[in-house]
Amino acid sequence: MKTLICIFIAYFGLSSAETIPELAEKLNGLKFIRLLDDVGLTDMLSGTGPFTVFVPTDNAFDALADGVLNKIMKDKELLKSVLLFHILSWKIYTKELKNEKRIPTLNNNMKVRINLYNKKIVIDGSKVLLADQNATNGVIHVIDKVLVPLPSQNMLQYLASDGEFYKFVHSFVKVKLERKLIDGPFTLFAPTDTAFDQFPPYLLIKLVSDDKKLTDALNYHLVKGTLFFDEWNGTTNSRRQIFKYHNESR
Numbered sequence: 595m596k597t598l599i600c601i602f603i604a605y606f607g608l609s610s611a612e613t614i615p616e617l618a619e620k621l622n623g624l625k626f627i628r629l630l631d632d633v634g635l636t637d638m639l640s641g642t643g644p645f646t647v648f649v650p651t652d653n654a655f656d657a658l659a660d661g662v663l664n665k666i667m668k669d670k671e672l673l674k675s676v677l678l679f680h681i682l683s684w685k686i687y688t689k690e691l692k693n694e695k696r697i698p699t700l701n702n703n704m705k706v707r708i709n710l711y712n713k714k715i716v717i718d719g720s721k722v723l724l725a726d727q728n729a730t731n732g733v734i735h736v737i738d739k740v741l742v743p744l745p746s747q748n749m750l751q752y753l754a755s756d757g758e759f760y761k762f763v764h765s766f767v768k769v770k771l772e773r774k775l776i777d778g779p780f781t782l783f784a785p786t787d788t789a790f791d792q793f794p795p796y797l798l799i800k801l802v803s804d805d806k807k808l809t810d811a812l813n814y815h816l817v818k819g820t821l822f823f824d825e826w827n828g829t830t831n832s833r834r835q836i837f838k839y840h841n842e843s844r
């Protein structure tokens with residue numbers, strides 16, 4: 595009996611004595627930890643904290659598009675900023691997370707967006723696979739995708755800089771609805787110029803010559819809230835319809 599109690603204490607003593615890097619390694623986050631090592635961030639994450647760390651699984655790194663990881667790894671400053679984007683300087687459990695809340699990371703306070711869908715928790719589009727894992731100096735939430743700091747553009751800026759949405763943006767401006775592309779959060783289904791070209795011309799003329807009809811049609815492309823592609827399971831043939839909305843200043 596005595597031995598049993600000793601083993602019991604030893605087991606729990608050991609498991610609760612793990613720092614964030616030690617625990618992350620056990621939780622399928624070996625690649626994340628190796629990269630932290632590369633840029634000398636492991637010491638910080640072994641320190642007092644407390645921290646919250648969104649740890650992408652090894653699979654998440656494998657799933658990055660061809661060359662992305664190589665590109666990031668070649669540029670140490672970029673790698674560091676990507677990693678810091680996964681770290682918060684305080685401890686937050688998933689039950690404290692609120693839908694559409696944006697929280698500052700150690701990457702220059704650049705924010706990640708929290709979304710709650712049903713029972714799913716999503717951090718900037720990445721799903722939480724394993725939540726609230728306690729380390730001595732903070733908490734780990736394991737996620738299924740690497741978080742990539744995105745440029746802080748609002749929808750209007752994004753569409754304008756893309757070059758494929760001239761007609762769509764122009765329509766918003768025509769009926770003075772462009773404010774809608776700056777406020778948020780919204781999800782936008784954005785037809786490309788090609789999509790406009792494929793629209794029957796007589797219908798398009800009817801639409802653009804009637805501000806009320808055009809306004810209704812444009813509003814029909816906006817859905818309230820942030821809806822990531824993975825969360826949206828309708829069927830469609832078109833590409834590039836859903837945009838994450840980044841507006842609030844960082």
Ligand SMILES: *[C@@H]1O[C@H](CO)[C@@H](O)[C@H](O)[C@H]1NC(C)=O
Nearest residue numbers: 687689725726727728729733
């Ligand atoms: C971690 O600690 C918090 C707060 O004490 C607790 O709510 C949570 O259940 C713990 N996580 C696990 C996986 O035990």
Ligand SMILES: *[C@@H]1O[C@H](CO)[C@@H](O)[C@H](O)[C@H]1NC(C)=O
Nearest residue numbers: 711712713825826827828829
């Ligand atoms: C879409 O998601 C809902 C809710 O999770 C589910 O009930 C439904 O079956 C899904 N539809 C498709 C086509 O996957």
